[in-house]
Amino acid sequence: MTLHRNIDPGLAVAVREGALPALDLGGMSVEDLPGLRRQMSEAIAMMEPFPRDERVTIEERTVPGPDGAPDVRLRIYRPASPAGTTPALYWIHGGGMIFGQIEMEDPRLSHYVVELGCAVVSVDYRLAPEHPDPAPVEDCYAGLVWVAKNAAELGVDPARVAVGGISAGGGLAAGTALLARDRGGPAVAFQLLICPMLDDRNTTPSSLEFTDAVVWNRAANLLGWKALLGDRAGGxxxxxxxxxxxxxxxxxxxxxxxxxxxxxxxxxxxxxYALRLAQAGVSTEFHLYPGAFHGFDGMVPAAEISRRAVAERLVALRRALFT
Structure with missing residues (x-):
């Protein structure tokens, strides 16, 4: 890995020391992904589990999926001692449309619950290539519909439900918000889009530039979109x-x-996308973190820039859901 000359010093140390997981998808095909995913799941299963925070309760529900599709698994995080009805964040995990497990989000989402006093509902959507578009986004939308219909049981204020996600989950969150708007579905109070995966065309300068990148490069991105869309990708x-x-x-x-x-x-x-949201009259806050690579805050949480990014997201959620 050749480090970019502009990389943040706090992040560069972790890269040089080999503290980041290697993910090289160059030369892989869509057919290779199920086997690679199984290997990753086995490795994760061998890791020490995340210690539960006594201030957070976690339960799972299986709820109706899209029409004719399997049920959808949700993981629900709530304050152990809620102060009445709370707002909620509906969360969608990352993984380039091809990887990811909701259990991996326990640390992030438990932190949101503790810091904000809100509920969080995380959706276990189907992955490509076994389940190509529109399966992932339809699973996400079905879970959101269930949360809105069952808000009272969850102790959630249906008027204060945000949709958020990271990477592929950020793109799916944006797609879910579009579906909710166009179908007259649940009211979404806010979108939290963390490094979202939004464009299958892969023609922007940054898409062309980062053939060698930490965590997620151009080859990986092309593979993710190919798995989701097949031959339609880029068309x-x-x-x-x-x-x-x-x-x-x-x-x-x-x-x-x-x-x-x-x-x-x-x-x-x-x-x-952030600029176009603002031009369309959608109140939008945008942060470009200098010297940061994809998923930097989760990979190097102790770095100053990571702590700043996490803090800014909490500020945005608090403002959107509690004011």
Whole structure:
């Protein structure tokens, strides 16, 4: 790995010391992904489990999936001692549309519950290539519909439900917000889009630049989109709910927070989407973190820039859900 000259010093140390997991998808095909995913799941299963925080309760529900599809698994995090009805964050994990497990989000989401006093519902959507578009976004939307219908049982205020996610989950969160708008579905109070995966066309300057990148490079991104969309990737026949950057009309969407690292494939599509949201009349906050690579805050949480990014997201959620 050749470090970019502009990488943040606090992040560079972790890269040089080999503290980050290696993910090289160059030369892999879509057919290789199920086997690689199984290997990753086995490795994760051998890791020491995340210690539960007594201030947070965690339960799982299986709820109706999209029409004719399997049920959807949700993981629900709530304050152990809630102060009445709370807002909620509906969360969608990352993984490039091809990886990811909701259990991996326990630390992040437990932290949100403790710091904000809100509920969080995390959705276990189906992954590509076994389940191509529109399965992932339809699973996410089905879970959101269930949360809205069962808000009273969950102790959640249905008027204060945000949708958020990271990487592929950020793109799915944006797609879910578009579906909710276009189908007259649940009211979404806010979008928290962390380094979202938004554009299958892969033609922006940053998409072309980062052939060698920490965590997620151009080859990995092309593979993720290929798994989700097959031969449609990059062509004309792609839904805006799969690739929200393609949406011509962003008006009427909930206010948004978008952040992304300077040194990653998604930089330009995220910046462009945030600007277009604002131009469409959607109140939008955008952060470009200098010297940061994809998923930096989760990979190197002790770095100053990571702590700052986490703090800014909490500020945005608190403002959107509690004021």
């Amino acid at each position: 004309e026949d792609v839904s805006v709910y799969a690739a929200p950057a393609r949406a011509a009309d962003l008006s009427g969407l909930p206010s948004a927070y978008v952040d992304v690292g300077e040194l990653e494939v998604f930089r330009d599509e995220c910046a462009g």
